[in-house]
Amino acid sequence: MWFTLTPLEREALSLSLLVSGWAVVGSLPFGIFSAWVLARRDFPGKSLFDGLIHLPLVLPPVVVGYALLVLLGRKGVVGAWLYDWFGITLAFTWKGAAIASAVVAFPLMVRAIRLALEGVDRGLEQAARTLGCGPIRTFFSVTMPLAMPGVLAGVILAFARSLSEFGATITFVSNIPGETRTLPIALYALTQVPGSDEPALRLCIISVVVAFAALLASEILAHRMRVRMEG
Amino acid sequence: MLEIDVTRRQGDFTLEIAFTAGSGVTALFGQSGSGKTSLINMVAGLSQPDRGRIAVDGKVLFDSGRGVNLPPESRRLGYVFQEHRLFPHLSVHDNLCFGMKRLPPAERRISVDHVVSVLGIGPLLDRRPTGLSGGEKQRVAIGRALLASPRILLMDEPLASLDGGRKNELLPFIAGLSRQFDIPIVYVSHSMEEVLRLADTLALIDAGRLAAIGSVEDLLSSPNYAALTGHGEAGSVIAATLTGEESAFGISTLAFPGGELKVSQIASPSGTLVRVRIHAQDVAIALAPPVGLSVRNQLSAVVRSVTPLDFYLVDVILDCGGCALWSRITAEAQSELSLRPGMSVTALIKSLTIARGDVADRPFGLVDTLPG
Structure with a gap:
């Protein structure tokens, strides 16, 4: 039976969607804020801030994962504090996987949103100001709607990157069935077992289908937005 | 304000x-x-x-x-x-x-x-x-x-x-x-x-x-x-009201504080506020009201100032019922007329020199807002 998912596949797929979904939703406000700071503000140390945000793009994911372990692990600088005060454990849980995915996908999200914000006509924002909108209201009623196609592209890109996240995840949260074994990690585990060619291929196909569906959805949404603005 | x-x-x-x-x-x-x-x-x-x-x-x-x-x-x-x-x-x-x-x-x-x-x-x-x-x-x-x-x-x-x-x-x-x-x-x-x-x-x-x-x-x-x-040649701008027309002759009359102006016909209704541009070189000056002249607009005026422009031309500003009317004459004419501030003269303007393009409607202007 090619078209029904096995329990293992269903588990990995739903875990991947959960982890990636939370990674994107959780990092989106920070992503929009960072993109806005980079697109619209000038301050000393801006290039340092820019570099810091882009760092996960050029670092080996294993380094990111290890850094997260050091920072957010049960005995880590921040992790110990989180556990003592709130009883929150991130290492070796799906929440930790979401954080690892979010960190790795963050630069891609910020880049896309920053480009979109830079493309928004400042004259329209000025017009909104003269019509009685404060800076925050202007941002939500003019800037964001106009940047929406780019924000959407950033979200989809980050989502796809999260789906494919492997190195940082396996370093930070390891491979725990039902908790942190996402699609790529399940696939990696299968490739370590001799004679698992068919289940590995099935996981490959599932990954391709999910990624492709995400891209298609973003294309359709972006097209609809364009039509709405031109009609 | x-x-x-x-x-x-x-x-x-x-x-x-x-x-x-x-x-x-x-x-x-x-x-x-x-x-x-x-x-x-x-x-x-x-x-x-x-x-x-x-x-x-x-x-x-x-x-x-x-x-x-x-x-x-x-x-x-x-x-x-x-x-x-x-x-x-x-x-x-x-x-x-x-x-x-x-x-x-x-x-x-x-x-x-x-x-x-x-x-x-x-x-x-x-x-x-x-x-x-x-x-x-x-x-x-x-x-x-x-x-x-x-x-x-x-x-x-x-x-x-x-x-x-x-x-x-x-x-x-x-x-x-x-x-x-x-x-x-x-x-x-x-x-x-x-x-x-x-x-x-x-x-x-x-x-x-x-x-x-x-x-x-x-x-x-x-x-x-x-x-x-930078408005083309030298000239004056006068605010006026359209008062009537003599369509048989293709002429419209405009009222302004200095008198009446006859210009080529304007399509706007009577009572419309307009601004008329009169080129300085189209305004001639006579010391006494002339008779038997084809020039339709003869306005009594007082000389306000006389300023030589160069060896050839002289700018004369006339006061026409409170409105400034700018005339440009030759230095030779000035040497004969000897215009001085305070002199009473007659300004002569040919109707056809005020073309349609020199009259600007002010469409929502009302008669009671006419200055002066």
Whole structure:
């Protein structure tokens, strides 16, 4: 039976969607804020801030994962504090996987949103100001709607990157069935077992289908937005 | 009333301007780069003067001495930009209501229905700005600014991006706005035709400074500002009212404080306010009223000033019932007439020298607002 998912596949797929979904939703406000700071503000140390945000793009994911372990692990600088005060454990849980995915996908999200914000006509924002909108209201009623196609592209890109996240995840949260074994990690585990060619291929196909569906959805949404603005 | 007194340095350029603009339309006229747009951006709060004070109806918007600098959204000024700047993600209706929605209902002085009917944009309400023509977009932009019930309407060359036909379609709307909505307008322009048709007061801006401010007629009839107004040849501008026509002869009569002018026929109805431009070289001077002359316009006048222009020409400013009338005669004629200030003379103007293009309708002008 090619078209029904096995329990293992269903588990990995739903875990991947959960982890990636939370990674994107959780990092989106920070992503929009960072993109806005980079697109619209000038301050000393801006290039340092820019570099810091882009760092996960050029670092080996294993380094990111290890850094997260050091920072957010049960005995880590921040992790110990989180556990003592709130009883929150991130290492070796799906929440930790979401954080690892979010960190790795963050630069891609910020880049896309920053480009979109830079493309928004400042004259329209000025017009909104003269019509009685404060800076925050202007941002939500003019800037964001106009940047929406780019924000959407950033979200989809980050989502796809999260789906494919492997190195940082396996370093930070390891491979725990039902908790942190996402699609790529399940696939990696299968490739370590001799004679698992068919289940590995099935996981490959599932990954391709999910990624492709995400891209298609973003294309359709972006097209609809364009039509709405031109009609 | 707008009071402005500001200084701002931008590189080599220093803008230093102080004036007061009252009701009606005040035109800021000057070459590109003279600082007109910078000035109204400061009024709107989109840029900040280095020093100075800006107040509207007594409310201080900016005062460097007292550390007051209201953000644009708290100034309650309408701004119509050169490019329409409509929000592409909103329908025409939502664009119109954008500023109004943010205003407490008690402070909304102007109704959507009124604006829609005056600007004739009823059929466009459900459309998106992208599909509109340039003239339609600019009308919606004007409506959007008006509906925010501003204290003053600032307009930065709103017709500059439109072609001639669209311009003529929009001019009457703008001319009527100030009176219909009882709102002072500050209108930035570098087109003298727009100034003639729209403005009550003219402020001449030159290289960041105010060269002169006064009534359109006074400034455009003065040889002192001819270089700045750059308006073709030397001449005077007179405000007049269309009083009648003799269609059999293709002539219209205009009344102005100095008497009556006969010009080639104008299609507008009797009572329309117009501005007439009379070229200095078309005004002849006689020491006594001549008889048996083909020249239709003979106006009694008093010489105000005589200024030699060069060895060949002399500029004579005549006072014609309080209106300045500029005449340019040859130095040889002056040597024979010996014109001096205070002399009573007769000014002669041929009707056909006042062409259709020299008469500018002010479509919503009413007779009782005729100055003088």
